Amino acid sequence: MELEVDQAKLNFETHGNPKNSPLVLWHGAGCTLRMWDNVIPGLVGKFHVVTFDIRGAGKSLNFDDSEDVFSFEKYSEDLNHLLRHLKIGKFNLWSMAWGTRAALAYSSLHSDKILSAVFSDASIASADVEAQRKGLKKAMARQESMGIKKFELPKGWNVHINKKNADLSLTAAAKFNLDQAVSSISYPFLVMTGDHDPNLTSSKDIVNRSASGNLKILDDVGHGSVLQRPDLVLENFLSWHNLESLHTFCSYPESSNEFSARPKESLPVQWLPQLQHQTQSALLD
Numbered sequence: 001m002e003l004e005v006d007q008a009k010l011n012f013e014t015h016g017n018p019k020n021s022p023l024v025l026w027h028g029a030g031c032t033l034r035m036w037d038n039v040i041p042g043l044v045g046k047f048h049v050v051t052f053d054i055r056g057a058g059k060s061l062n063f064d065d066s067e068d069v070f071s072f073e074k075y076s077e078d079l080n081h082l083l084r085h086l087k088i089g090k091f092n093l094w095s096m097a098w099g100t101r102a103a104l105a106y107s108s109l110h111s112d113k114i115l116s117a118v119f120s121d122a123s124i125a126s127a128d129v130e131a132q133r134k135g136l137k138k139a140m141a142r143q144e145s146m147g148i149k150k151f152e153l154p155k156g157w158n159v160h161i162n163k164k165n166a167d168l169s170l171t172a173a174a175k176f177n178l179d180q181a182v183s184s185i186s187y188p189f190l191v192m193t194g195d196h197d198p199n200l201t202s203s204k205d206i207v208n209r210s211a212s213g214n215l216k217i218l219d220d221v222g223h224g225s226v227l228q229r230p231d232l233v234l235e236n237f238l239s240w241h242n243l244e245s246l247h248t249f250c251s252y253p254e255s256s257n258e259f260s261a262r263p264k265e266s267l268p269v270q271w272l273p274q275l276q277h278q279t280q281s282a283l284l285d
Contacts, residue, residue, distance in 0.1 A: 005081040007069065011059035012052035012082055016044035021115070022091035023047035024079070028121075028224070028284035029098030029170050030158055032058030037154035038230035042238070047092065052082060054102070056165030058156075070168045072105035072176045079106060089113070094237065096120040096226045097199070098285030101173045108181035117189040118237055120225050123202035124178040127285050131198035132223040139196040139222030143229075146220065151230055173285070185210045190240045190259065192233060194221025214240070214259040224284050 003010045013033060023043060025036045033051035043049050053060035054075050062069060083091070092115050095103035100119040107114045143150075160166035189210070193203040195217050207213040216236050218225055225233050240259060 003082055003085050005055075005078050006074075007062065007064035008055040008078065009061040009063075010052055010055065010078055010082055012050065014086065015040050015049040015051075016047055018048050018086075020046060020048040022086075022088045023049050024083075024091050024093050025049065025051045026093065026095035026099035026103045027051075027053070027057070028096040028226075030166070030284060031096075031099075032157060032159060034058070034154045034156040034159075035096070035227060037157070038151060039226060039234045039237075042234045046238070046241070048088075050082070050086065050088070050091075052079070054078070054169055056162060056169040057160055058166075059161055061161065062165050062169075067168060067171070070165075070170075070172050072102055072172045073109065075102055075172065076106045076109050080110070083113075090115050092241075093117040094120070095122075096284065097123070097223070098170065098173065101176075101178055101285065104178055104181040104185075105172075105176045107187070108184045111184065111186055114187045116187055116241070118240065119189060119191045119203075119206070120233060121193050121197055121199050121203075121223055121284065122191045122206055123199035123285070124182060124206065125199075125202040128198045135194075135196035135198055136222035136224070139194060139220055139228070142196075142220040148220075148229075149231070151228065153227060157227065170285070182206050182209050185212060188212050188214075190214045190216060190237075192216040192218060192225070192236055194218040194223065194225050194229075196220065196222040197225070199223060216240070216259050227284075 001012055003012060027033055027035050033053050036051050040049055055078055056062040056070065090113050093103055100122040101124060103117065189212060191203045191207050191213060193200045204215060207215045218232055221229050
């Protein structure tokens, strides 16, 4: 489906019963709404799921020649247009990697709209591409040795109509004060990051700086967790929502298999070459 907004046309999809609690999924850098295809079937029974491509990415078009439109403020306006179109007020949020940067910016601008959030592979620090690659290789080797199923990548997860605009869309992160965004979090949230993902350091910091956050460290998982282990991230996403009311905050005992209110100190083989050949900022971020 498409929605015309200010000098742009947003590509979006909805899944599930509109009477269920709304859940917005925000894609990562270099990705499209298709990146969520392997987890959506497990979500539609409990949520009204909304996915979208930010302007310039995927099938969303940008008609404004100014690079100023590639900003988290503009993406937030676009999302609000979409929410009004769908008659959605408050909603739950799930984002991955770079998408968490965008989601944090949105929530700092419109915190009254967020019921809860799950931030996968979260980081507001500079991306370390080489460390992501090394961690990914280690995670893949571990998963292979354990006989963990390799998941096929969703078709079109990284296909963009306009590659130039898709690249420009990522410049928004450098224009926004994400430190301030983290400090403003007031809603319950879960940060869920793999133990082989260098973003884990920043993930821990995000949780430490808030009174309403939980941390889940995913064993034997590298960067890009939603793509490589959709089964594991979905299980933990649903468990967190079952254990915690969307309107209250609880903490859980520290354990590798349980959610922690304070941090403790498998990817398909065919995805790795695509990551290794990424020449710009970190894929997914």
